Amino acid sequence: MPTDLLLLLSGVAAGAFGALLGLGGGILIVPILTLGFGLPLSAAVGTSLVSVIATSTGAAAVNVRAGRADVRLGLTLGVGTVVGALTGGLVAGLVPERVLAGLFAALLVYTAVTMLRGLRTRPEEEATETVDPAAPDGPDAPRYRSTRVPVAVGGSFLAGNVSGLLGIGGGVVTVPLVHLLMGAPIRIAVATSNYMIGITAAAGAYTYLLRGDLDPRQAAPMVLGVAGGAALGALVGTRFRTSWLIVLFVIVLGYVAFEMAMRALAPT
């Protein structure tokens, strides 16, 4: 029972952080489960993928209705992420745990650096950008035009691969892809990525769930916590200064990256 409560609370924290920063939360869930609860990496990745679906579906329901997510773009890139996640999920079962831990440490460092760079070059005038899903070609059409679609589909394959392999939603790859490469405003990029990560995570989750890598009973408190935390994060998000959250998040990422790297380099 205390373990369930701790899993629930950890899920709330990961879900809230994820919602506040536009991520699925997987980047925190995998280290929490492996380093904090001693779960094998494959079980942690499977649990994380299912939790990411919960974060995504809950938030995307709001974002899609509000016209913040570009559904058509998400569907196009979703083709690449699904293929990537499927191959990543299948390959993950063959990759040694130390290699996965090393890859995860590298991903954490990349995420931390990306977030710190974003902190310095934060766009300010994009809060009112929306996409009207009912009128893609009408007067309310998005004021941007997606560019470099074929390259982005290739990039989304990479995002899906990282997702299936490491149990994250892939938002750390898709947000920069949609924003920087395709030219979508940051809020639309975040909302579109949020819609996509549920599709991506599902493609990887099926393999883990049906292969028996994750124990549904053990994962249930984490998933419930993440769903609750994501709702909480979305509710209180506007009351926090994002810059402070990012700094705090980067410190956490740095520590977790160090622990994961130690795990990868530890003598057998």
Added chain:
Amino acid sequence: MTTPPREPPPLGPPIALTLRAGTLLAVAGLAIGYVVELVTGQSARGNVIELIAGGGAGAFIGAGFVALTLTPLVALGVASVVLLRRGERSRGLVALLAFGLLLASLAAGAIVGGSS
């Protein structure tokens, strides 16, 4: 007298409704299963299929996981149908392709799960 052209069905609301319904169903299943387990004291273990087949608290938890993981798949199906009904043929086919690929992931998961 000519009838005015019919408005194309909106894309966002049906997808949003599907996502919301799936999330609520999943969270309800997991929460009910957890409460039933607390009340009865029976802890079920096993994969999703074993949990559902076993009945009791585990069946609710298993059903919650099934609802959660199938929600993106159903939402993709809804998106492809709505886009095709709107006359956006190429976008609809892209959505259908994504739906088919996700379905293939499910089949691959079942094959890998069955063989391990």
